[in-house]
Structures are given as C-alpha cells and as structure tokens.
Amino acid sequence: MRGVVMYAPGDVRVEDVEEPTILAPTDAIIALSATCICGSDLWPYRGADDVDEPFHMGHEYVGIVEEIGDAVRTIEPGQFVVGSFFASDNTCEICRAGYQTSCVNREVLGTTGRAQAQRMRVPLADGTLVATPGIPSDDLVPSLLAASDVLGTGWFGAVAAEAGPGKTVAVVGDGAVGLMAILAAKEPGAERIIAMSRHGSRQRLAREFGATDVVEERGAAGVARIKELTGGLGAHSVVEAVGTQESTMQAIASTRPGGHVGYVGVLHGVELRGDDVFMTHVHLHGGPAPVRRFLPELIDLIWTRKINPGRVFDLELPIDRAAEGYRAMDERTAIKVLLRP
Amino acid sequence: MRGVVMYAPGDVRVEDVEEPTILAPTDAIIALSATCICGSDLWPYRGADDVDEPFHMGHEYVGIVEEIGDAVRTIEPGQFVVGSFFASDNTCEICRAGYQTSCVNREVLGTTGRAQAQRMRVPLADGTLVATPGIPSDDLVPSLLAASDVLGTGWFGAVAAEAGPGKTVAVVGDGAVGLMAILAAKEPGAERIIAMSRHGSRQRLAREFGATDVVEERGAAGVARIKELTGGLGAHSVVEAVGTQESTMQAIASTRPGGHVGYVGVLHGVELRGDDVFMTHVHLHGGPAPVRRFLPELIDLIWTRKINPGRVFDLELPIDRAAEGYRAMDERTAIKVLLRP
Structure with a gap:
C-alpha cells in the first residue's frame, strides 16, 4: 500500500510501505477514507524536530473498520470510525476524568502514527475509536476528519x-x-x-x-x-x-x-x-487535547450539520501528491491539506 | 507611636515612627489590636529582596477603626475590622469576579505596608475592610488576624x-x-x-x-x-x-x-x-490571594468557632520585641509570630 514517509527535513516521499496487521487483540485495522497533514508534522519538516531515520507520517484519520482483534468488543468491521491521535483505554480513572491523552495505558500515535496511508492499525480500538451513526455522505468526511485532531x-x-x-x-x-x-x-x-x-x-x-x-x-x-x-x-x-x-x-x-x-x-x-x-x-x-472526550458530541454536531469544520481544508490532494501538500502548508499557501488515500 | 523598621537584612528595629493620617477621603485609620510577621517579610530579612532604605514593615492587621475619610460609607469608627494586604475598591469588574488583589484601583500594602505598628492607615477602606459582628473576645483575635493574610x-x-x-x-x-x-x-x-x-x-x-x-x-x-x-x-x-x-x-x-x-x-x-x-x-x-473575597466567610467561621486558625501563632511578643520574632521565624523555631502593639 502507499504511505507518506519523511526522510529528512523538507524531504517527504510517497512509497510502498508495509501493510498494517493486528499486533494486539485490542487492535483494529481501518481502511482510510481520508487523512491529512498536521501543523505538528511541520516541526520535523522544518528541522525543528530531529529526523534520525525515515518515518511513516500521520495521526489524523477516518475510515472503515476492516479487521479487529479478538478482544475488541464495541467496534465492528464495516463501521465508519473517527479516532484520536493518542490511543486510550477510555476506562481508567484518568480517562473517566476526561484526560484520555494521559490515559495510564495510552499509546501515542503522534507524528509517526502511520495514518498517512491507505490502511492503518489503531491500538486500543474500543477506547480510541467512535463509530458514526452510519456511513457518512462524502461531504461530511472532511468535517469528521477534522474531528480526529484539529477540531478536537x-x-x-x-x-x-x-x-x-x-x-x-x-x-x-x-x-x-x-x-x-x-x-x-x-x-x-x-x-x-x-x-x-x-x-x-x-x-x-x-x-x-x-x-x-x-x-x-x-x-x-x-x-x-x-x-x-x-x-x-x-x-x-x-x-x-x-x-x-x-x-x-x-x-x-x-x-x-x-x-x-x-x-x-x-x-x-x-x-x-x-x-x-x-x-x-x-x-x-x-496540553495534548483529549479528543476522545469530545468525539461523541463533535460527531453529533457534524452529523446533524450544525457545524462545518471541514471548511478548514482548503486543499485536497491524492495521497501520491502528499509532498505538494507539505510544501503548501510550509509556505502557508494552504491552511490544511486533506489527502485521499 | 512604635513601629517595626527594617534597616538591612537581619537588622530590624522598633522605634518611634510617624503617626498615620488620613491622606485620601477613602482612607481609614485603625488602632491595631494585633499584627504579625509574615513569611514574605523574611525575603528582605534574609537578603533575597533588596533593602535600599529603611522601611516600615507589616501588612497583616486587625483593630478598631479610629477615624475615617469623608468618602467612607460602610466602615465606622468603633468597629473591629479585618483587612487584606492589598487595598481594593471591591466594586470594579475584577473585584466582582473575586480577584480583589488585581483590583483596577488596588494599592499594595505588602512588605512595607506599615502594619507592624500601633496604628495604620488603610486605603480604600470600604472595599478593603470587613467589620466583625461585634468586638471580639480576646481569644478570637489571633484567628481574625490570621484571616488577614495567612488563612486567606x-x-x-x-x-x-x-x-x-x-x-x-x-x-x-x-x-x-x-x-x-x-x-x-x-x-x-x-x-x-x-x-x-x-x-x-x-x-x-x-x-x-x-x-x-x-x-x-x-x-x-x-x-x-x-x-x-x-x-x-x-x-x-x-x-x-x-x-x-x-x-x-x-x-x-x-x-x-x-x-x-x-x-x-x-x-x-x-x-x-x-x-x-x-x-x-x-x-x-x-497568585496574590484575593483575601477580601473570602473575609466574610472566614470571619463567620471564626466567629462561630467552627475553625481555629489562630493556633498557627506559636509565639506572641509585645511589638517592642519584634526583632526576636523575626529571628525566631528566620531560624524556624516559631511558625508564626503575633505582635501585640
């Protein structure tokens, strides 16, 4: 499958990367409907964070669940889901207080979260992903994608x-x-x-x-x-x-x-x-936004068309042209770039 | 009258100082029933803050109102009052939000507030002082004094x-x-x-x-x-x-x-x-505690003997022995020293 890899500051390439697989029984694999480039991806792109070795970028994602691990209970294949850039169990005392990005079992996806790809593995699927009421119409996808990070x-x-x-x-x-x-x-x-x-x-x-x-x-x-x-x-x-x-x-x-x-x-x-x-x-x-806390409310506001955060994407590109998207965000000719896998 | 003056780090003297007078129509003059030494007085005492010229110490006080300016409306001579170490109008938008120590008209008493004395001038008397329900019995005075700063x-x-x-x-x-x-x-x-x-x-x-x-x-x-x-x-x-x-x-x-x-x-x-x-x-x-916000509640808790914060004073001295008090707090042989004017 195709994925976005950063080799060095300013050097982003789209190439064949390894297919994700279920590693833990709490994982899910999703096929991405859309992903995007984050302002935080520009820190390594601009050399402000180190790039010691090539890494597979991305941590904002929406898509269809393809496969789940044996321990996943609430998420099912075929569902359209939105997730956060930190995986969380959503059951610990910290999560219950609304700080899922400080979950005692959290897994940070972050800059190297492998979401800029056609498929991705999401850890702690039950606590991280929220399913929408159905398969969204195309025009809702950018807003749901925004909920995954930038809106949250x-x-x-x-x-x-x-x-x-x-x-x-x-x-x-x-x-x-x-x-x-x-x-x-x-x-x-x-x-x-x-x-x-x-x-x-x-x-x-x-x-x-x-x-x-x-x-x-x-x-x-x-x-x-x-x-x-x-x-x-x-x-x-x-x-x-x-x-x-x-x-x-x-x-x-x-x-x-x-x-x-x-x-x-x-x-x-x-x-x-x-x-x-x-x-x-x-x-x-x-701090790092506990997006998971807000996802049910945000999905509802988007689904009922009360808010239209997808307007923030002012450039949409096929994933193979991701390098153009990084350049546009770096040069501030685009606010935020949506990538279609 | 007698007052406590710091001449240099470690050099505290009790001497005759100028009597306070009404300077603004919103001022009150109070005769102190008790005052005390604050942990913050130890910063200059220990040389951590500069002592450029001798200054008259003190910012914690309770006492009887002796005289008021023409514009004072709610405070009357003869009342026993507790006040805060920042004078405030208690009517501006910031005061009404509970941040009287950031009052737009605040006057900082602070380390050089002249409360370690027999009498003192309190600016913005209506907004700064709170009268107790009556003249307190002696055993309540330390607790009411504590409310002036350290309890608040x-x-x-x-x-x-x-x-x-x-x-x-x-x-x-x-x-x-x-x-x-x-x-x-x-x-x-x-x-x-x-x-x-x-x-x-x-x-x-x-x-x-x-x-x-x-x-x-x-x-x-x-x-x-x-x-x-x-x-x-x-x-x-x-x-x-x-x-x-x-x-x-x-x-x-x-x-x-x-x-x-x-x-x-x-x-x-x-x-x-x-x-x-x-x-x-x-x-x-x-930040600097907006003690004025809490004074009515604290006075009530003390007056009805639900709390006994005066227990924090473990050394009581006549004001003429203030230097001993500073030494005791500096050496941590006393937690907090009450001075009787």
Missing part, C-alpha cells in the same frame, strides 16, 4: 479557556487549530470572539466560523489592542494555538485577572517566568 | 487547587500558609489531605488542622511517595505554599493529569519549561 484540539482549547456565554474570547494563532477554536467558542455562545490574524483568507474563514473582531497586531501591540477592546481589562478567555514564546506570553498578557488561558499549541522551548505569571492571576490549562 | 492565602490555595469532597489534596510547604491550606482543604470535605513536612511540631499541627497523612520526602522522592499513596496517579489537588523552583516542580509533578495546582507561595526565580508543563495536563492557578 481547538475544542479543548476553548473548553480549557472556559469560553462561554457572556465572555470575550481571544484566539492567538490563525492556523487550523486557532480557526477551529473560534468555531468551538461560538458553539457555547461566547459573546465576542477576537481572532488574532494578519492573513486575509484566514480572517475571512475566522469570521465565517464566528469571529466578531480581528486583531492584526502581534506581541505587545496585539495585547494593547485586546485591552482596548475589553475596557482595559483583557479577554475572559484566551486560546493559545501556536506554541512559541511570543504567542504564549501574548496569550497570558491578553487575559484579564481571573481569566483563563487554554493552550493547545505544543509549547516548543517556551520558558514561563514564575514571578511574571504569579502576578497575572490567570488560570492556565492545556 | 491558604484558603485561596485550596480553592485554586479545587480541593473538595472525594479529593486527595497534597500541600507542599509546612509554613503557616501551608498549614492554613490544610485547614482550608478540610473545611469543604476533602477526603484525604497529605501534608509534606519534615518537622515534628508542624506535622502535629498539620494533623490537628486535618491532615490525614504526612510525607517527609522532598523532590523526586516526595513525588514518588504521593504517587504511591494515590494508586500511581498523583493527587487531585496540590497547594504550592513555598515558591521555590524545587517546590513548584514538586507540586506540579505530584498532581494527576486533569488535576489542579493552586500556587500561593510567591514564585521567586521559578522557571517553568513549557514543554514539561504541556504534557502534565494539570491546571495552574494562583
């Missing part, structure tokens, strides 16, 4: 930031996760949603997803604009969807005392000075 | 850590604030309260305040013990009441994924690595 991650950002009725929510970052966080803040009824973005096409999509204001400034100037828009106090809720030192400090400084920062951008090399954070009185929460 | 701070730590029924709460730090956090965790019904302490007398007081377990180990060994006591997961709620790099990392690592760290130790020179924090899935919240 933006959703967690908004939940961690306690976005809700009467609140002003600011979103730092106009990548796919930031855009999804806007949609996630609109859903529970945030009063005002400020997108921090300086790209026309992303601003338009931000407004389509529910942004009421756009702030183009960054850093201290961006913080000053957020303060101006909020009576000098800062936003109630801020989602950090980038993960750099500047964006993290911008998020914290844009939040009013007692407000909430939800961080879902992987914090690469960020250092928080305790003395500074102490005086801000903000709440900080985030 | 421990209380905020427990609230920020979301201590509550069914939860396991760990407290890092066995100083006065840590001990008060134990009492604060017991009040809403935490199931298990683990005091991290290696001093016999403090362990005894911790148990008296509600600790069910004591862990003597620190750092990685301390974390391992907490994990052992919690089925490998970590505590639901951890209060950080020290403020060093080691204690902060110990608190974060002792918390289970999805759990809450409440930090009330002033984070001196602490650096949090974003990559580490990101993966922990903990909630972080804290």
